[in-house]
Amino acid sequence: MFIVSLSYTAPLSDIDALLDQHIVWLQQGYAAGLLLASGRKSPRTGGVILARGERAELEALLARDPFAVANVARYEITEFHASMTAPELDCLRNI
Template sequence: MFIVALSYIAPLEEIDAQLAQHVLWLKQCYADGLFLASGRKEPRTGGIILARGDRHALQQRLAQDPFALAGLARYDITEFHPSMTAPGLEVLAAPAEERAP
């Protein structure tokens, strides 16, 4: 699983101009099963995405984000293997073979 932290590197006016296209891109990533959750940071300096799958595939998909194509955001990826979750979020837990002893 991955946490992707987007940081805006352009004024909000430029972000807002690409927002509708970014949302369409997000919806496609959800439809493809890559993204699990997303939302903007507060204060509005970027966003967070929870993703699953392969790092290389994720990096390729992030490069297709309209924010990336327009040079509006930086993406920092952190991989982690959740071993515990709150009730109802068990789908986020790493498979048993990936959990630390």
């Protein structure tokens, strides 16, 4: 499983101009079964994505994000293996 931390590198006006396209891209990632959760950071300096699959597949998906294409965000990928979870999140173990 992967945690992707997005950090905006452009003004929010640039981010907002691409937001609808970014949401469509997220929906495609969910439909493909790669994305598990996503949302904005607070304060609004970027976002966080929880993903699964192969790293190369995730990197290819991230490269197609409109934020990446427009070079308005940078991405940090952290791989981890959830060995313990709250009962509600048992499905995330060993992904």
